[in-house]
Amino acid sequence: MMASDNISPDEARAKFAASLSQMYRKEIPQYGTLLELVSKINEKVDKEAPHQDPLKRVEVERHGAIRLGTPEELAMMRRLFRLMGMEPVGYYDLTVAGLPVHATGFRPLNEASLLYNPFRVFTSLLRLDLIKDDALRNQVKKILSLRSIFTSRCIELIEQLEKSPDYPQSTVDELIQEALNTFRWHETSTVDIGTYKELEASHPLIADVVCFRGPHINHLTPRVLDIDAAQAAMQSHSLKAKSSIEGPPPRQNEILLRQTSFLALEENIAFAGGSQGGSKHRARFGEIEQRGMALTPKGRQMYDELLDRFNRTCAQLPPHATWEWKSALLRTCFEGFPDDLDTLRREKLAYFRYYVIEGPRRPLVVTDIDSLVQAGCVRFTPITYEDFLPASAAGIFRSNLSAGGEQLQSSLADKEGFEKALECSINDEFLIYSKIEQSSIAACLDC
Structure with missing residues (x-):
């Protein structure tokens, strides 16, 4: 086979993301409406002030x-x-928000791959140890042991490509078509x-994980450049948007991640054995996100402390x-929290990419x-945050699950157990951002 017949992991990821989006659009028509709204907003915002991330990247950007x-x-x-150039980055303990799962985000690691297609998948694993009733x-355990979420052909193709240099x-x-069977909805x-x-009475999320043939993708998220405009647009187009936007407040220089969604659809379920009951399942919804800059550990600590202050104050507000x-x-x-780029850079609250400017002596x-920045020889731009926020993810999940569920057992984060299940170590997102920043600094100093 000629080399031209081979494709890269980046191309494989882009093809899979596009196929998944097409499938989800057929399953959830409102998702198509969401894409149209987001695209119009992005075009308008970028025309008024071009974004640091190219519009061609933003337009294909999705997370599932x-x-x-x-x-x-x-x-x-x-x-x-991994065959699609996606590796696990970050560990997220959602039990602190009352959800019986922990998670990681699979995504590309290097800048070129992110620019080509920054598709990512927030992947949760059920924590059986949190089910109180033995x-x-x-x-x-028995129900889950009887299912296989991957087709036998999908597994064969994974094994085949793992052994091949091409x-x-x-x-x-073919792999993409087989993999779509894992992600599609089975009623x-x-x-x-x-x-x-x-299971629903124990926790709605447990029922969603356990009671179906596979892990139907529960949302597919486009990136928008103005989430407040998108929230208003959803409401004007009769999409039942959740009342609040998760994450930090709007700022001149956005940080981390802001998310909102239209509420999950109520979908009919046919039960095994022909049992009827008219039950409806709520899990799949439409989400949008606005990405800001990645924060350093120092900046993230400041963010977490301010968010904790907000949550403690909210707990004292009246119910209405x-x-x-x-x-x-x-x-x-x-x-x-500083809102100008130079202060964020000097106080090392966020990560930046540095570029040499032609002209100045x-x-x-x-x-x-710093000496090059002060001399005007180097400019800098924030590095985009590519990961997730556990509190925001939990807020979105909770608003799109059926009400109910028992109190979870108290627990500790179990990153070691998650990595054991994953069969590899999780990448540290701070190290990834720091490496990008340090590489750009070294290139400027060497010029």
Whole structure:
């Protein structure tokens, strides 16, 4: 086979993301409406002031989310994503928000791959140790042991490509089609209605993970350059947007990640054994996100402290407090977080990429990057945050699940257990951003 018939992991990822988006658009028509709204807003915003990330990247940008039930499912999913140039980055403990899962985000690591297509998948794993009832926990284990979320052909293709130095396009295309079967919606539950109700009563998320043939993708998220405009647009187009935007308040220089969604659809379920009950399942929804700059550990600590202050204050508000009220409080709490790029850079609160400017005279003695910045020889731009926020993810998840569920057992984060299931170590997002920044600094100093 000629080399031209082979494709790269980046190309494989882009093809998979496009195929997944097309499939989800057929399953959830409102998602198509969301894409159209987002595209119009992005075009308008970028025309008024070109964004630091090229519009061609932003327009194809998506993140998805899936929930897995067993370590074996997680390990195979990692192998599938690795073929598409996606590695696990960051550990997220969602039990602190009352959700019986922990997670990682699979995404590209290097700048060129992110620019080509920054597709990412927030991947959660059910924590069986948090199910209090022993009999119910054993029942869940049995149900999950009887399913295979990957087709046998999908596994064969994964194993074949893992052994090959090349990625034949025809093989990758077949793999994508087989993998879509894992992510698509199956309206027939693998359990009877009684079991579904029992698991739902334990926690709606447990029912979503356990009771179906596979981890149907529960949302696919486009990136928008103005999430406040997108929130208003959703409401004007009769999409049932959640009342609040998750994440930091709006700023001149956005940080981290802001997210919102239209509420999950109520979908009919056909139960195993022909049992009927008219039950509806709520899990799949449409989400949008606005990405800001990546924060350093120092900046992230400041962010977490301010968010904690906001949450503690909110807990004391009267029950009738509106989102407008809370939004104003959030902005007040974050007034102490610098909102100009030079301060963020000098105080090492965020990560930046540095570029040499042609023209200005270079200082005779260059000791560090600051001397080049002060001489006007180097400019800098923020590095985009490519990862997730556990509190925001939990907020989105909670608003799109059925009400109910018992109190979870208290627990500690279990990164070691997650990595054991993953069969590899998780990449540290701070090290990734720092490496990009330091590489750009070294290039400027060497010029």
